[in-house]
Each structure stands twice: as C-alpha cells, then as structure tokens.
Amino acid sequence: MVREFKLPDVGEGVAEGEIVSWLVEEGDTVTEDQAVAEVETDKAIVEVPSPVDGTVREIIPEEGEVVAVGSVIITFDVEGEPVEEGQTEGEARRAAESDAGTAAEADSPGEAEQATTQGDATEETVAEEVSTGEGRVFAAPSARRVARELGVDIAAVDGSGPSGRVTEQDVRRAAESADTEGESGELDVSSPMDGSASTGGPEMTEGPVDSGAPSPGSPAGGAGGSPSPVESADRDRTLAAPATRRVAEEQGVDLNAVPATEQRDGEAFVTSEAVMQYAEAQRQAQQSQAETAAQTPAGERVERVQYKGVRKTIGDAMSRSKYTAPHVTHHDTAVVDALVETRERLKPRADERGIRLTYMPFVMKAVVASLKQHPKLNAELDEEAGEILRKNYYNVGVATATDAGLMVPVVDDVDGKGLLQISSEVNELVQKARDRSISRDELQGSTFSVTNFGAIGGEYATPILNYPEAAILGIGELKQRPVVEDGEVVAKHTLPISLTIDHRIVDGADAAAFANTFIEYVENPELLLLE
Template identity: 55%
Template sequence: MPVKEFKLPDVGEGVAEGELVTWLVEPGDRVEEDQPVAEVETDKALVEVPSRYDGVVEELFVAEGEMVPVGDVIISFRVDEDGEATASGAGDDTAAADAAEPADDADDISAATEEPQTPSGRTFAPPSVRRLARELGVDIAAVDGSGPGGRIDEGDVRAHAESGGATDSSSGDDAGSDADGPKPVDIGSSDRKSAVSKRGESDHTEGSSASGVEPAGRETTLATPATRKVARELGIDIDDVPTDEMREGEPFVDEAAVRVYAERDTEATVVETAGSEPASTPKSVSTSDASVSAPASVADTDAPDAVEETVPYRGVRRTIGKQMERSKFTAPHVTHHDTAEVDALVEAREQLKPKAEANGVKLTYMPFVMKAIVAGLKEHPYLNSELREDDEEIALKREYNLGIAVATDAGLMVPVVKHVDEKGLFELAEEVNDLAARARDRKIKPAEMKGGTFTITNFGAIGGEYATPIINYPETAILGLGAIEERPVVRDRSDVDEGFLDDEAGTTVVPAPTLPLSLSIDHRVVDGAVAARFANTVMEHLENPLLLLNE
C-alpha cells in the first residue's frame, strides 16, 4: 500500500510560489481525484488545489499560512495497488471495505479513523461545509445530514450550532484543540516526513574564503517573498548578497545564497568571547532561538499589551501595491473633475428595471456609464491607448474592454468586460454582476482580469463623491464614479415649477440627481483639454440616455 506524495503544481501563469491559506482535508480523510484539498493564494488569485489521486490523506507537510514554492511536496496519500483508498492504520479487511464503498460525489470526504462513525460508517460533507463546521466549533461527525444518503450541508451545520452543539474547546482533556480542524503540523519536528525542499547548503560551492565577504551593494535584486523574509530574519540586506544568477535581466538571489552569505558574514564579523555575553546580537539569529538571543523588543511584541499587529504583505495585496506604485511613479497623473445632471438617466433606469428583472437581471447604472464611456473613447481615442516607451509609440486600441474595479477582502480586483461596444445594457449588467460576485468570492480567473483598455472605479458605492483614482497601468485613463445623489443645481426658471429664484438671471436653484466624475489621465499621452472634452462627451450621453441607443 504505497504512499503517494503530491507536489504544489503551477496554479497560475508562471507563479513561482503561493501561500497555503486553508487545508480542506486532514489526515485520515478519504479523497477522490480532482477533489479540492487546499486553498492557495498566489499574487494573482485564490485557487483550489485538486488531488491527483483517489486515496486517504496520510500527512500534511505544510502549515496554513506558510509560503510554498511550486514543486514542493505539500501532502501525501495512501493508496493500494489498484489506486483505491486505504486508511492509514486500519486493518486490511476494514480498508478494503472502506475502499469498496461508493462515494456520493467528487466532493465527499470521509474520515477513516479520526471521526466517529455515522450509521453508514462515513461522514458525507464537502470541504466548504467542513470549513464552516471548524469556524463554528462544530464536530462534523455529530451533525445529522439532511441530504441524500445523510449528506451534510451548511444548513445542517448552522442548525446544529444554534441548537447548542458547538464544541466547547475550553473544557476536557483536549482543551484548545479543534475537533474537526486539521491536525497541527509540527514544522520543527526532526522525524516528520517533510518534503519541503531545503535549498541551499549542498547547491553552493565555497567560492571565497569564510572571511572578508564583500557586499554586492546592488540597487535592485529579484527574490521571492520567502527569501526576503529569511534575509530580514538574518539581518541581511538582500542587495548585498553576491549572486551570478540573472532573471529578466536582473540579479536573482535565492534562500540558499542568503544563508551562505549570512554564515560567512557572521564568521567574518562576530567574535565569540568565552564565558561572557556578546555585546550585541549577531546578525545571524535563528528564528528557533528567538527566545534566547532575540532582543527584548522582539519578545515584547508577543506580550498581551502589544500595541501593534503585523499582517503579511503578500499575495493579491502585494500585487496591488506594486501595480499602484508602478503606475503612480511612471505616469504623471492629472485628475479632471466634473458633474453630470442625470435626471433622465435615473428615469430611464427606473423604466427599464421591471423588464430587466423579468429577464433575471439586476440593472444598475454601470451599464449606462460603460456605454457612455465607449462613446467618449470613440470620439477621443487617445484615452483608449497605451504608451509603449521602449518602442516610442502610442498604441491606439480598437477594442473597448472596460475593467471594473471591485473591492474584495483581499483588496481591489479589476475583472474586464470585453467588447463593451458589441453588447446591450442587459447583457452588460449580467456580465458585470457575475464578474463582481466571483471576484468577491475569489473565484475569478487571472485571464478574466487581463486585456483591459480603460478602467472604471465606483467609489460612490460606499458614499464617496470625488477622488483622484490611480491609472490601471499601462492603460492611459481611469474614470471614478461618485454617488448619485440629489444636489443643488441651477436651472432655467421656465423649466421648473419651483425653486430659489434669481429674478435678474432668470434662473432658479433646485435639487436634482447628479453624478460626480473624477477622470485621471496619463499626461504624457493626454492633454487636459482632451480630458475635458472626453468628460463632456460622457456627460452628454448620461444626461441624454437616448443617445446610448447608438452605442
């Protein structure tokens, strides 16, 4: 009954590593091929990693929250010669019986030895339900399933929790443990079958003496987040680490090079005095020895009265930050503000909403805005362009692919609606709603966030009015939408029945729905006058929605 090890696959386009966010299984669970076993976050998206085997989970090699390079072993499965699942530690007869038992579907997981047996001998619950049970402190094996064959759904778990069936983790011999959660992974254990590669010591030859190591002193260095973390822990400036490896024309440093440099630097600079404490903490401080040699300020961060909390800067959040930094420090931003009076737009949407609802579509103002933007881009194509600095040319795009910024728990994501000029209002509404929902659920595909030519950000959804949006580089412009609200506007007195009159001007001030607009442009490509004319075209189409019929 061999044990099969499973390595972290390339879960994205060229992704080198990912953070293992959540285990969806635990040792003893039976899984089927293509069943998700873990959630991994890369710098592009949150993805589910499927199993390649039918088998029983033997061991988890990575802790939740740990960064894992692609190609490292993360989990192992025990399978028999026929590829059928065999529970670790169970007798041959029991294992054979379990393996022969049919599963409800590909998402079912059964704990062979860890959980109390249900009447059928198995606990049927998909990974999402097991995760909910862990969050609510519910023992999944104690829940009565209402689905076919006793299958447990989220409603069953919530009902069990509300009835007082949540596990009390503060009592009994197992206080502090999670009855249904993954078993703790002993990352520091010497006898565990860790397949996480320890790159470095054997891969590097001694190319210089152990003393007198000269810092490289580079301005830029490519390295993975895990390598940079090791460098920080060892007190090493990663730009000082010598390397001959190049990637994308830049020096590349791996973890092994950092450790070798740290060891040589320590040997060259730290002199140990027998029988006395060192005057200062050496640069090379092992994290496992932090309780002995770390400075007091480090230990104080774990105290109950610590005044700050640190959150890892990686994954989607880091990608957003790098993109914003690149845009802001590359393209000189200028923001043009204006306000559209949208009485007719509000009325048009109200008239179309019943028909949209009859077609199962939630109609917002966004499709109208998208159509108005396309009209503006057709008249002013330089806002639908990309500056290619290396080629010294401006590419005027002939497609109208609009990115819609969506706020998620992980940060701002920008799914792209392709060929907006070829789609109707209802079709756009349905597509925007679908993309936004999947972005918030972290189910959006990387390919669905590429190919944009212009971006819209709707900060008005949370009550904003004006802003200075950062361009989604390498695009040339971005339009920010404020909240549609009634604000004072000046109208011709003959056009309204009442208001605050100005007899000399023949005007009056009345409340009317308005839409604030904030247009940021790359001033290298677009002049302020062009931006103003583009905004005027957009406002003209929003204030006269019948014009959108031509788009």
Template identity: 55%
Template sequence: MAFEFELPDVGEGIAEGEIVEWHVSAGDRVEEDQVMADVETDKAVVDLPAPVTGTVLELHAGEGEMVPVGTVVATIEVEGEVPDEEVEETAEPADEAAESAEEAADAAGDATDGSTPAEAGEAVEAATGDGRVFAPPNVRRLARELGVDITAVDGSGPGGRITEGDVRTTAESGGADDAGDAPKSAVTRVSGEEGDGTGAAGGGATAGGGAATTATVETADREQTLATPATRNLADELDVDLDEVPTDKTRDGEAYVEEADVRAFAEAREAAEAAEPAVGEAGGAAAPESASAAAAGERETREPYTGIRRTIGQQMEKSAFTAPRAAHYDQADVSALVETRERLKARAEEQGIKLTYMPFIIKAIVAALKEYPELNTELDEDTEEIIYKHYYNIGIAVATDAGLMVPVLKDADKKGMLQIASEVNELASKARERKVSPQEMQGGTFTITNFGVFGGEYALPIINHPETAILGLGSIEQRPVVEEGETTESSRNASDTAASTGEVVARHTLPLSVAIDHRVIDGAEAAQFCNTVIEYLENPELLLLE
C-alpha cells in the first residue's frame, strides 16, 4: 500500500520548510527513521526522517523548493502491504468502501493488540484524512519508545500539535499501547492509487509556466485529487498538477479528474503561455535562473526571500518597529584580560578546549545583569507587565552563510569558565555548519553580538526581541590611551589649581555598544550596567568571585 508522506512540523510551530537536499531517490528502499532529506525551516536545518519502512515511489518536491507543512513530499510503498496497482479498479463504489474499511481495520489491528474492528477503524481515521495527528519526529520517536499510541494523545500545542509533554502525560496515565507501534500521523494513506503529483510535486511541475498561466487559466487549489493511474501518468507527461485541474466530478466525496480534464487544462495553459510569453519571463525568476542571468551579464538578478533570511528580516523589522532603542557606548581597557587569557590558554588546551575572550565577557555580563536586572527582562505587552528573568540564558550571535543565527547558552550563571568556553565553541560550530537545533536557539534572555571579528569599533545593534537589551563588541586592539600620571611641581606652579599630567600609551581596549528597549530600561541603567561590565573586564580576577 502506498503512503503519502506529508511534511511534518519539524520544529515548534513552523509553517513551511525548504527542501535543501534529498538523500534518497525514487526506487530507493528506506528504513523507518532513516534521514530522507535536509529541510531548512525559519530557524535551522533539520533532518526529515522516514516515517515507515518501504520503497520510495516518488519525490514530490524538488531541492530548493518551499513546502508548506502538511504538503505531500514523498510517496512510499510500505513493505508487507499489497501494492496499489493490484487493487481492483473496476469494483463498485460500495464494494471499494467496504474493502477500504476492512483494510483500515486490519492495519489498525496490527498496531493495536486486541482492538475490535470498530476500534481499529477509529485508530486509522485518527491518523489520516481530516483526523491527521500533528507532531514533530522527535515526539513520534518518544511515543514509540514509551509504547504510546500517538493517535490517542490530546495535543496541547498550537493547532492541537502534540508535544513531548503530552506523550509523557499519556504514558504516565496508562495510555501506552501494548504493541508499541502507533500509526505515523505524518503519513496519509492513499486510497487505491499510486502517489500523485499532489502539493509540492505540482509546484515543481508547473514552475516553468505557472507564473504565466495562473492569471489567465482557471485553476483549482485542492489538497487531494482522485484519478486513475493512467490519468496520473498523463498528468506527469504534460507537467500538470492534478490538484490544479478544475473538475465538477467526485468519487467517494473527493474531487475526481479524468484524462480529458488533464488534456483540456494542459491545452489552455499552453495557449495562455503562447499569448503572454513575457509574463513567465518577468514574473517567476528562480534562483538558478538568477545565477544564469548573472553569468550572462544581466544588470539585476533576484533570489527568493525565504527561510532563515526571511526570518531574520521579520525579526529585525518587528524589533525595530516595536522597541524604541537607546544606545550607550564605552570602552574597556582589557590589557589585564589579554594577559590573563594568554596565561590560561595552554591550560585550557590541555583539556582540549579553545579559550577565547567570550567566556570572560559572558561571566562579566551575568555579574552585571545580577546587579542591574532591568536588562534581563521582557515586556509582556498583552498584560502590560515587565517580566524579570531570574535565569541567565545568553544568546551568541553567529554569522553563517545563511545569515545571522543566535544559539543560546543556557544557565550561564551556573557554569564555569571552561564549560562555557566548550559549549560556546560547540554552539557556534553547529550554527556555522547548519546543524544547530531550533531548541538550541530558543529561550534567550540577553544577547551578545561580536561585530568586532570583522573589524570596527562601535555599532547600534538591533535588540533580539522580545529581549530588552543587547551588547555589541568591537575588536580588541591596541589603541592610544591617556594614562594619568602624578601631579608635578611645575604644573602646580603653572596654575593655582592642581593639574595632572598624562602620557599617551598603547593599550588593548574593547569598544562596547549597549542597545536597550527604552520602554523598560533607562539610559542611566544602561550606563551603570556597562560600567559594571567594564569593571569586571578590567579586573578579571573579580570573575573568580562569580
């Protein structure tokens, strides 16, 4: 039996994902939980595991394609079940319905030990059609490990999405399934046909002419369409998405398309393309076409504003238009810190840890946040309350090829210098390699952005909303500093008031840029916070007390 594998919510509440790379092809055999593809969400690149064991019949989304959650991305022939083409196509509708009910009962019976036919049918219904269960892969794996029937779990997340807590609650309340294997809710059973061009497949098929035909050719927008294998083959040959073909015919309550409908739609599309060739050329430039245009010497190219890049933009826009920013700039003489780190580097390397300046800065920030908790807050605009966070999760902005990502060091106040160094290095490496998980980029209370690694001294960083403050770091370099000296006899004679002399010397300094949400934090508090950070950085031995 063929199963349609729908893109699950591979993060927490995502709406769509981009297929970065397929690790399987049509005809390949896959094991349950085997990674089939890399999917880029608005937070990170995550694995897309196979929900069942079987053979891949068709991939419905191409690499680089944006796919909404719930869209079919692959059709898999499940091992041990009767292939679709062996199902009798000439059976009467009533007979087909009866056979489908029996098959559903059998399938659920396999997964639920001792279930009655009626109960088994309900289990399958809960995992397919309108009763689809929404849960990310990690939650499904937990359900299998705990022997919980995922279809029997009440989801408490957005839109009824099931979380790990829901699964554990069900397991603790005795809702575990003796058989231990529940139907996979990210999969929808196909009734009697092989995988079609639903959802993303159609998007890929019509990418060449969709922009030109959408405005002039009547199209449908369905999630599921019934058709015979011959009709599906014809649709593939003509690059037609069956879900876009208009039809008034139905079968078993679902839209039904025949060969004549497909041919008529394809002819109408070709006529529209011939009449308006310029629309397709101007309207739907994809990234590969943009690259070709650049190579051909075009003055402008376009690329999709999607994935992490779009998420960054939306977050920055929300912050800029929500939080009125104020900034404070200062500079720390970190000569003692440079010497301290230099002495400790070898000791850290003996333990396999690269010791940078960041762990010292994080410890100084946590100490300052404890003295000035206003900068470790969030403004709840709905309840009009300021939330003071009594935990310290420090976000570290990391520049990657995909854009800026902010993994979070959790509970920084409870960790030693070397543990912070190790975890920061690991998080930064995972971010650059696009392997950081969504969970590792959530829950921050204060953020550090180190633009100094690219040169420069000061900047006005945008606050990582809903946080209320962010600290920007310039480059640590030797800069001229006036070092105060003793008052001399000649200077006293030259003036009635005591005058001090100073000498310009080269010292290692660190420029600091603090941006605050002025709705919650006053400029004086930002300055005092910055002064405290400077005190710890200029006297690193104080960090031993933290």
C-alpha cells in the first residue's frame, strides 16, 4: 500500500515551507516518527517525522524548493502491504502503447503522427501517476524533471541505478531511443516558413559547435565511434522526429540552428541529443558572458541575494507592524549602580548552580512588575472585534540576533518564576534560537517584548513593535557615564531605555508612567523582592 505524506501545518498561519534537507533517500527503510526532512517555516527549522513504518518510495520536491502546506512531499510503501498492484495496470497500459507504436510504424505516416499525438495526451496522466506514487517507480527528482522536459514516460524507463533507480542518464537514453523509433514513422521537416521552428536560438557560423561543450554525436565530447556533424547552423530545412521537435520547443532552440548529425535523403537530420547539447552549449556561452560581465568594476560592487525564508518573514512582520500600528518611542535613562552591585553579589551563587546570571532576568522581572501597575501596555488591539484585549498573564519575548535573522523566544509566566529560573530559560532559548533548534511554540505567545540592542553597543533606538503587542522595551548599553549628583559630575552606571508603544491604544503619558515605574525597579532592585 502506498501512503502519501503531505507537508503538515506546523504552526498557526504557516502557508508554506522550504525543504532545507532530506534526511532519507528513496528506497530507505524508515520507522514511525523517524525524521525524514528538515523544513524551514516562518522563523524555525523543524524536523518532519515519518507517519508510518515503511520504505521511502518517492521524494517529490528537491532541497531548496518552497512547497505549500498540504502538498505531497514524500510517499511510502507501508510494510506488510502489497506494493505491486499499481504496477499491473501501468504495465498493461505501457504494453498497449507499445503495440500501438508498432502498429503505427507499419501503417501510414499520418497514423504514426496520430499515435504520437495520443502519446502526448497521456503524458500528463503518467506524470501524475508517478508523482502520486501509483506504480513502482524509483527516480531521482532530477530524473523526473528531465523526463518532463523530454516528454519521456518515466514509468517505462529501465533504471540502471541502485535497486533499479532511474537516473537522469537513463531518461536521456530513453529519449534518444524514442527518436530512433520515430524514424520509422514520419519525420518532421523544419523550415523558416512553416511556423514550427523556434526563434530562441541565435544564428551560428558554418562549421562544428566550438564552445567547449561536447559536439552532437559525441556524448563525451572527444574521440569515439559517433559520427561528427556534417552540417552546421542556418539551414532552410531540417529532418527531425516529433519527439525531437518537442524537445527543441521546450528548450527554446531553433532546429535549423542545430549542427546536424548526418544527412538523410539529402536533408540534414537532428536528434534530441544534438538539440540538448546545442542548448547546453548556448547556456554555457551565456554563463560565460555573465561571468565576464560580473568581473567588471560595477559587477564587483553588487551582490544579489534572494529575499526569502526567515529574512522575508522578518521583513513581512516588520512591514505589517510599522504600517499598521502608529509607533511612538519614549526615551529615558536609569542610574543602576545598585543593580550592578546586586548582580555581582548574586553571580557566584548562580555560578555554583551552573547558571550564568545576566541583567536580563532583572529587566524582565522589573517589566512584569511595571506591567501589573500599567496594564494598558500588556495588551493588543482586536481590530475586527473593535476591542482592546488586556492580558492578565505575562509572557515576555526576548529579541535575539541569529545568523538567520531576528528571532523572539518567549519565556512564559515570568511573574511566577525566580531570577535563576528565568536566567536558565533565557539562556537555553537564546542558544536554541541561534542553532535553529527552537520550536515554533517557543516563538509564540508573548504579551510584551524586550530587545537588548545594547549588547552590541548603542544607547537609544526606536524598536518596532512585535505586532500585535502594544509595547516593546529597548535596552541600551549598560556602562559608566557622566551623571550630575548634588551639583557634581560623577561616573555612574547608567541604563538607557527606549520604549515603543502602539499609539492607538497607549498614550504618551502611559508610556512615561510605565518608564518611570520600570526605572524605579531597576534603580532599587530590592523592590523586586516585594513582587
């Protein structure tokens, strides 16, 4: 029995995911819950587990492809169930098509052409059959792609790879064999006047193709028993099998521009292999031109990087936040000598328990204590319902810079946890975010966020809201700065803060009041003992 497995919805709102890597190959035996692929969705890379015990039949998308949630990405032969039933019908159909092809060769050229047309009509069905796992076909994704390009029924191709796996070369050999069979029927003749020749290929001078690519008729590009081209491009007429003409159309190649392999009845004859080699030579020439252009001074100053994956997700979120909520940022500074002394006293105790104590747990506890006094900032606006949702729980997101971009791990129920527990959870979540092992659930559900841009320098900023939250607190670099105290300028440890609010539901006065309360807590950390 064939079991299809679709890309699951691994989180609310996810519509697609990128296949980062396959952890199995076709023909591998897998067990239920064994990871078969790594998929990047939204801000995390997640492992996709097998739903069954069985054997991998077909891997559909290639690594790097973006697929929609609900799309079939892999099929399995389930252990203990028959897997050959689907073959019987497929083999019978292929046998019938083979008989029809033989009859076409014996009949008139018009009937042979009709048979070719009928074969084209079944191509989509065969492709669907292979992609959905009906029939036992083991083929690499690249082989399936080439089969579609060349119009080859991959189910009829004999595989030369391990366990009968169909390779790209198997498909190309099958396409060439189909061309040879087509010679018994009617050969199409191309001319500039019949409207059938593509104009995608450039004109070439007399003589063999000389671009570093193998010449038609010499698969290895060197000496061998294959004939050399006897005529070059820019002809008026070209003999070719219908399948070859289809290949030329798909590749955007003018048959009359392809160096011929031989002469037949005074006309130039071209095979699909010659078309593919000519197309490859053109691609290599274009690539060479592009590389030459890239070596110019202007090319060296520009690098094109795809805008996708995590980077695009972040960009979309930032745009939605900035263009939905009117942002206002309030700036202030706290003098935190007492906080520095408190941390220094507690740090050895934390080290004894294997926990690295930073300032972030103090900041998070001060944030929660302030939110309890100023609940307008622990809220969001439900625009559809026309309601402000003020939340009575306190999940704090901690913005984290990673190689893949900005992520916001969330520590739940901060009000019910001590400094050491918060510190341990923050350290663990930040590390998981940076090595991309964090789960989607650990990136959701925050009611308020903190971003510590001071960790890499800087005093003030204008943080963008982690929408739909109503506020985000930015922390600048904690260091000694000049402070006026009793008319004297002295060095004190100061902590700059930047509080951004959604001005639709939070006023500037509310932001200032929250900031004052927060500053009171971090300047007098012993007050946190009362919370």
